[in-house]
Amino acid sequence: MAVIETYGISKIYNPGKVPVPALNGVNLTIEKGEFTAIVGPSGSGKTTLLNIIGGLDKPTGGKAVIQGTELGGLSDRELVDFRLHHIGFVFQSYNLIPVLTAIENVSFVMQMQGRPAKEYHQKSMALLKEVGLEDKIHKRPSELSGGQQQRVAVARALASKPDFVLADEPTANLDSVSTADLLDMMLELNKIEDMTFVFSTHDQRVIERARRVVTLVDGKIDKDEIRAA
Numbered sequence: 001m002a003v004i005e006t007y008g009i010s011k012i013y014n015p016g017k018v019p020v021p022a023l024n025g026v027n028l029t030i031e032k033g034e035f036t037a038i039v040g041p042s043g044s045g046k047t048t049l050l051n052i053i054g055g056l057d058k059p060t061g062g063k064a065v066i067q068g069t070e071l072g073g074l075s076d077r078e079l080v081d082f083r084l085h086h087i088g089f090v091f092q093s094y095n096l097i098p099v100l101t102a103i104e105n106v107s108f109v110m111q112m113q114g115r116p117a118k119e120y121h122q123k124s125m126a127l128l129k130e131v132g133l134e135d136k137i138h139k140r141p142s143e144l145s146g147g148q149q150q151r152v153a154v155a156r157a158l159a160s161k162p163d164f165v166l167a168d169e170p171t172a173n174l175d176s177v178s179t180a181d182l183l184d185m186m187l188e189l190n191k192i193e194d195m196t197f198v199f200s201t202h203d204q205r206v207i208e209r210a211r212r213v214v215t216l217v218d219g220k221i222d223k224d225e226i227r228a229a
């Protein structure tokens with residue numbers, strides 16, 4: 001079963017009198033274990049598509065199916081619960097909780113899922129080790145570099161044992177060394193854990209390392225390239 005399927009997704013924003021078309025008939029299937037970049041010019045619909053796949057926004061037409069569940073068939077409450085258990089989110093601005101330490105930020109999702117304290121503490125330690133931050137577990141976000149904060153964000157995304165990780169411009173605020181390190185880490189998690197990653201990016205160095213590159217132009221898929229591993 002595919003992890004992500006979209007069928008004829010369209011999205012028209014209606015902020016004022018003039019409707020703004022953002023997506024126009026997007027059909028996309030992403031299988032488990034893919035490492036896919038969504039690219040395209042500014043305004044081509046990348047964030048809108050990721051928000052719809054992540055159940056953060058609803059399409060005007062068409063449907064998004066995640067691991068066999070059609071998101072449009074869920075109530076708002078069910079959708080919140082579905083996101084918590086099925087999708088890991090990474091944002092360009094990291095979105096860590098400032099007053100919590102690295103380990104508390106990672107544990108938070110598992111606490112919300114109602115997992116026992118012992119389990120989430122051990123799991124958070126293991127995840128922070130996996131992203132190379134075992135010596136920073138008690139640091140708050142303000143005490144970490146941008147690259148380190150984004151590593152915590154990836155560890156947090158993985159904590160929910162998601163079906164896939166969705167990342168909107170994850171390297172937008174990182175320097176080139178941190179970008180390369182983050183990509184190495186994501187590729188390693190992809191290889192070792194078969195974790196599916198879908199991310200939007202403008203960064204050519206990130207695009208070069210994707211295994212599949214889906215290009216959006218004016219809200220439509222213009223190109224879909226699969227690269228040899």
Ligand SMILES: Nc1ncnc2c1ncn2[C@@H]1O[C@H](COP(=O)(O)OP(=O)(O)OP(=O)(O)O)[C@@H](O)[C@H]1O
Pocket residue numbers: 013014015020021022040041042043044045046047048049
């Ligand atoms: N909340 C909104 N209200 C109105 N129009 C919006 C809204 N969000 C996005 N749009 C419009 O929808 C279109 C697609 O925007 P989107 O942010 O998905 O593109 P993008 O490819 O992610 O762009 P960027 O690379 O600049 O982040 C654009 O024309 C944008 O102005």
